[in-house]
Amino acid sequence: MKDSNISEKHRIISHWVRQYSDPLYSWAFYRTSDEALAADLVQDTFLAAFQHYERFGGSSTAKTWLFAILKNKITDHFRRVLKSGSLGLDSHHEGTVEWFDDQGQWKRAFRPQRWDTENENLLDDAAFQEALAGCLRRLPSAWASCMHLKYLGGNESNVICQQLNISASNLWQILHRAKLQMRACLEKRWFKPN
Amino acid sequence: MMRVMNMMMLSCRKATELMERKTFGELDAFARFQSFMHTSMCDACKLYEKQSQFLENILRKQSGEPVDDKDPGKHLPDHVKSRIISELERQ
Numbered sequence: 001m002k003d004s005n006i007s008e009k010h011r012i013i014s015h016w017v018r019q020y021s022d023p024l025y026s027w028a029f030y031r032t033s034d035e036a037l038a039a040d041l042v043q044d045t046f047l048a049a050f051q052h053y054e055r056f057g058g059s060s061t062a063k064t065w066l067f068a069i070l071k072n073k074i075t076d077h078f079r080r081v082l083k084s085g086s087l088g089l090d091s092h093h094e095g096t097v098e099w100f101d102d103q104g105q106w107k108r109a110f111r112p113q114r115w116d117t118e119n120e121n122l123l124d125d126a127a128f129q130e131a132l133a134g135c136l137r138r139l140p141s142a143w144a145s146c147m148h149l150k151y152l153g154g155n156e157s158n159v160i161c162q163q164l165n166i167s168a169s170n171l172w173q174i175l176h177r178a179k180l181q182m183r184a185c186l187e188k189r190w191f192k193p194n
Numbered sequence: 195m196m197r198v199m200n201m202m203m204l205s206c207r208k209a210t211e212l213m214e215r216k217t218f219g220e221l222d223a224f225a226r227f228q229s230f231m232h233t234s235m236c237d238a239c240k241l242y243e244k245q246s247q248f249l250e251n252i253l254r255k256q257s258g259e260p261v262d263d264k265d266p267g268k269h270l271p272d273h274v275k276s277r278i279i280s281e282l283e284r285q
Binding site: 014046103105106113114148156187 | 206214218220238239241251252253254255257260267270278283
């Protein structure tokens with residue numbers, strides 16, 4: 001009886017692998033910019049699903065359940081990134097741009113310019129997706145980790161701070177700089193090229 | 195009076211940082227007022243706020259579970275899928 005349960009479990013989860021690994025993989029790649037890592041995270045997700053199959057109730061779809069597991073795996077990954085590397089906040093850090101002058105006003109070269117279109121339908125445009133992904137890849141890994149965690153649904157900053165074990169003021173600084181850099185990067189690569 | 199004015203006025207650096215905090219809904223009334231005062235007078239920060247909001251929306255939209263009928267974009271190579279399935283067999 002037990003053997004037949006296990007083979008049934010194999011059958012179901014193998015079916016999920018064929019059905020859902022592409023969206024899971026794309027989703028993980030977008031957040032990590034690393035194909036090998038994204039593939040490992042997807043594998044870990046299916047192994048965890050196999051181990052905890054009994055917890056999969058009928059209350060959500062298989063896809064939603066798998067995404068929830070992957071989300072936890074990615075959160076763990078970001079936590080490790082933050083733990084192992086620098087926060088990239090010291091001014092000598094490579095790639096750090098000083099956007100403001102001594103008085104805290106925009107430097108002339110970095111003043112935001114007017115964009116012609118800023119429509120959310122841009123996300124359907126593969127070329128825009130590519131530009132966006134390119135800008136994400138250019139962020140220091142600690143900043144990208146904080147940013148992704150924010151959009152993964154951490155609507156409370158103290159939850160993110162606890163997850164990453166950093167202070168609130170560091171989190172604000174990181175998110176602020178990440179946003180400044182993302183905005184300027186998209187302006188240069190998409191909205192105002194040349 | 196000057197001192198009061200100085201207290202009210204934010205630098206662009208500070209104003210844009212407050213916008214980031216605002217996305218978590220963690221600004222008190224005074225900071226919201228300061229931020230509002232600054233952007234109403236500073237064209238660069240007004241633009242920044244609009245563009246930052248746009249970025250906020252698209253990045254948030256991207257983090258949800260993808261919809262079924264949409265091409266996921268990237269595909270996990272078949273040999274990796276087979277590897278995962280044989281890994282499962284070993285459990």
